[in-house]
Amino acid sequence: MYELIQLxxxxxxxxxxxxxxxxxxxxxxxxxxxxxxxKDAGKKVRRILEERGWKLKAIYNTHSHADHxxxxxxxxxxxxxxxxxxxxxxxxxSHTILEPMFLYGANPPKALRHKFLMAQECPAQPLSxxxxxxxxxxxxxxxHSFDMAGYRIPDGTVFLADCLSGPEALEKHPIGFLxxxxxxxxxxxxxxxxxxxYFVPSHDDVTEEIAPIARLNIEKVYEISDKLLEICREPVxxxxxLKKLFDTYGLEMSFEQYALVGSTVRSYLTWLSDNxxxxxxxxxxxxxxxxx
Numbered sequence: 523m524y525e526l527i528q529l530x531x532x533x534x535x536x537x538x539x540x541x542x543x544x545x546x547x548x549x550x551x552x553x554x555x556x557x558x559x560x561k562d563a564g565k566k567v568r569r570i571l572e573e574r575g576w577k578l579k580a581i582y583n584t585h586s587h588a589d590h591x592x593x594x595x596x597x598x599x600x601x602x603x604x605x606x607x608x609x610x611x612x613x614x615x616s617h618t619i620l621e622p623m624f625l626y627g628a629n630p631p632k633a634l635r636h637k638f639l640m641a642q643e644c645p646a647q648p649l650s651x652x653x654x655x656x657x658x659x660x661x662x663x664x665x666h667s668f669d670m671a672g673y674r675i676p677d678g679t680v681f682l683a684d685c686l687s688g689p690e691a692l693e694k695h696p697i698g699f700l701x702x703x704x705x706x707x708x709x710x711x712x713x714x715x716x717x718x719x720y721f722v723p724s725h726d727d728v729t730e731e732i733a734p735i736a737r738l739n740i741e742k743v744y745e746i747s748d749k750l751l752e753i754c755r756e757p758v759x760x761x762x763x764l765k766k767l768f769d770t771y772g773l774e775m776s777f778e779q780y781a782l783v784g785s786t787v788r789s790y791l792t793w794l795s796d797n798x799x800x801x802x803x804x805x806x807x808x809x810x811x812x813x814x
Contacts, residue, residue, distance in 0.1 A: 524566045529720050529728070533679040536567055540589040540724045543673070543681045544571075547579065547655045554581045554603075555673055555681045556724070557593030560637050564593030568600055582649065583607035584663075584683035585670035586614035586621065588641040590724070595644035606653050607646040608660075609669040615646040625781040633777040663713075665706025666699060678719030685709050686739045688726040696771050697746060698739075700786050703793035707743060710736045750790055750800075757803055757810035763787065 525537045526544065536542040536558075543555030544567075552571060557564055571578055578601040583591050586607060594605050594615065607615045614620045622630035622639045634640070647653065649671065651660065657676035663685045664670055673681045685706075687698055700706050714736045721732040729735070753766045764784055768775055773783070791811060794800040803810045 524563075524570070526570050527728075529679055529722075530677040532677045533675050533720070535681075535722055535728075536570065538563060538566075540684075541681075541722060542567060542593075543722065544576075545655070545675055546576070550575055550577055551579050552576045553579050553655055554597070556584055556590040556683075557581050557597055559589040559592040559641075561593065561596040561642070564596035564600075567593060568597060577601070578603045580604040580606060580653075580655075582654075582673060583611060583615060583646060584672060584681070584724070585667040586611040586618075586646075587667060587684070588618070588621065588638055590683070591615045591618075591644070591646075592637060592641040594646070595642040598644055604653075605644060605646045606649045608649045608662075608671040611667060611669050611671075612646040612648045614668075615641075616643060618643050622781070625785050631777075634781055639778070639781075661712075661716075663709045665702050665704075665709045667701055674718070679722060680716060680718040680720070681722045682713065682724070682732070684724050685713060686723060686726070686732075686735050688723070688735055689738060691726055692738060692742055696742065697767070697773070697783050697786055698742075699782055700789045703743060703747075703789050704796070707740060710740050710743075747790055747794060747799075750787070750794065751813045754800055754811045754813040757805065757812045759808055759810055760784075760787075763811060 523538055526534055527537055528534050532546050534544040538558055542558055545553050547553055580603050581594060597603060598605055618640045622634040626634055659674040661672035661674055663672050663683055666684045670683050672683050714733045720728055722728050749770055753763050764787055800811055800813050803812055
């Protein structure tokens, strides 16, 4: 864990729970793609850079989830590097209470205010083409989060953030977190068409062939939506629906999983409702969902 893996003369990544891209932009200058899940991750990355005499110029976050921005504050404080994140993601990275608040729908209780859902705040500037190193390209990948972005490096390496999971991860975590199902499907359709020397997903193995993995993730989205429609053949309230989905996939409820999976299920309900496949019913002061 926290081993530096070289892909090319320019591109490296740190093997850790959410891969950290390390891209050389000069003889001694590097930029990071994401920063790990906490201060300790930041310390380990800084040690790796110092051992090689590399100076950190900037961190380019893919999105604002805590496991991708957790090292921002430490690394910026130690090196003075700049931090950039896409659109809405930059606001959340700068005001991290927004993440558990979004998940819970109100001021979050202590059970959701921890480093796995709420990183330390550190100001992030909005990402744009103008602030990218020469030759880099932004790849919009919305769906898993509001404005997630991947990066194409001039050497042909593409960093894909959290836009897909491999077969083992899909088996272990069948209901991946989503904020917008429609946009996520669009992202997966885009990823199927991409060509690169290497694809680097944050939570899966580096690969040269990404289309088959993208198709597996598309199939999983439709599998989950079909399960929801099946559960909603008769009107059902959200809490009952969520319990039945947990039971179907053999998941164990916790407050954190309630928030994460619950938010994702609401995203599915929005998508199905907007596409006319499910409707909301108010019955005796209770909101119910019914498949059309």
